[in-house]
Amino acid sequence: MSGRAGLVVTGLGVVAPTGTGVARHWAATLAGRGGIGPITRFDASGYPVRLAGEVRGFDANEHMATKLVRQTDRWTQFALCAAEAALRDAGAHPSQEPGLDEYDMAVVTASSSAGNEFGQAELGRLWSRGPEHVTAFQSIAWFYAATTGQTSIRFGMRGPCGVVATEQAGGLDALAQARRVVRAGARLVVTGGTEAPLSPYALVCQLSTGMLSRSDDPETAYLPFDPRANGYAPGEGGAVLVVEDERSARERGAARCYGRITGYGATFDPRPGSGGEPGLRRAAALALADAGLSPKEVDVVFADAAGVPELDRAETDALVALFGPRGVPVTAPKTMTGRLYAGGAALDVATALLSVRDGVIPPSINVRPSPDIPLDLVTEARPGPVRTALVLARGFGGFNAAVVVGAP
Structure with a gap:
């Protein structure tokens, strides 16, 4: 896969413990403001890991219809918010760029933990209240491809869509697949990855690796390349990118180009x-x-x-x-x-x-x-x-x- 055929990044969307939105994330990152702190998504006092990087103050209802919020897990809500921002940043949102054909646009995301929080809540209702209290969305909201599917539906993108499941490497592997899709003829691909692995079930799954830090101090919970290293703190969030063929981006008058995937x-x-x-x-x-x-x-x-x-x-x-x-x-x-x-x-x-x-x-x-x-x-x-x-x-x-x- 030669990098000489140009693939450019024209839009970015971020939902992260450092901030929702590119500007907030970047300002916090340059200032060295950490987003790791006590887990508040549930009572973690009885767990050996009590710190994580949470996305604070995120309200999905501010970014999408209440009906869609009820149908999706938090990780998909993060991705939909980030995709909306990335498309608007690229000047390629369907409302801004109606000339883009739906079959020329694709979605490729990465997933690792998928919809654990949604799935745990639904299974809890099944066990405690019976099957009539489980929604039909349990069948899809937990599924690792749900984000790709929901993004494709919401923004009318019917080109070659897919999902990659290679854990932390998935965010890069999804970019590579997006590049293949562009080279096969797609004009624009929404790609990247988000996660929301901060539910009791998801945390227990992560504990099985033996790699999570047990530190109760945010300043010592994640110290790579440090003699005090004792594992890592988990976190939620991620980023979505809009990638395009360089020539196609120029022809449609893309608002900006952040750089190239070479x-x-x-x-x-x-x-x-x-x-x-x-x-x-x-x-x-x-x-x-x-x-x-x-x-x-x-x-x-x-x-x-x-x-x-x-x-x-x-x-x-x-x-x-x-x-x-x-x-x-x-x-x-x-x-x-x-x-x-x-x-x-x-x-x-x-x-x-x-x-x-x-x-x-x-x-x-x-x-x-x-x-x-x-x-x-x-x-x-x-x-x-x-x-x-x-x-x-x-x-x-x-x-x-x-x-x-x-x-x-």
Whole structure:
């Protein structure tokens, strides 16, 4: 998949613990204002994990009809809000751009936890009150493809639609699938990912990985590449992007171009215990080769940043092998939001595009890296030319993905 055929990002929508809306998210990110705090979606006092990155003050009724709110889970509501914002940002909302044919527009999203909160509520009613109290929407609202379907319906997009389920890597894999769809003839694709994994059932599912931080202090709950690392804080939210063929975007007079998606690579880790090298370095190398770039042309890496010591070591080894010791600035702004699973990598891409736009690298907060860690970890906003960013993501179970974004 050569990156030379232009795919541009013309619209962004963000719903995140750092803020709803691109401007709020970006301002909070540059200021290093964290969004991790006590879980308020339910009483988490009896759970070993009590902190998360929540989207505060989000009222779905402000963004869509009450009927649709009743039919959808929170993760889909996040995506619909972000898609609305992204389409308006791109000047491609159906109400603004009636000339776009419905079969020329597509939707590709990523999902990991899907509609757990909706599903748990419906099953609770089934057990406590009987089947007549379960709505028909239980059959679809929990489903991992619900966001793609609801977005397609709401905005009248009938081109090739799909969903990717590769956990945290999904936000990047969805972008790659969107690129394939554009190359197959679609003019515009709504893509990205959101998550809402902060319900009792969803949290218990996440606890099974053994990777969540048990810290009760927001400043120590998520410390990737730090000797104090003890796991990660989960989070909710994500980002939606509008991507288009570069020529098509120019022809319709797109209002803006945040940047280009120039390279992508994906790998799968070898079987545990086999002695094989984890696939992250190779995914990054494939993405750079796809973009036609050398490592020295990368201005910043947005790290996967698991916050789990052995995974952080593996990512450090991959970055050193590719760039050399302290060979490139590395940042993990997700330290402000927690890991958002399929929404996390999509939000990283949106943040990387804003970094390119404004020429500043956002910080990793609360992290005090050891002098022995051979990374140039950015812990305060760092101005400077940012023409090319590499975004990395790993999904639980062995997925690795990398995307290169560049200036328009």
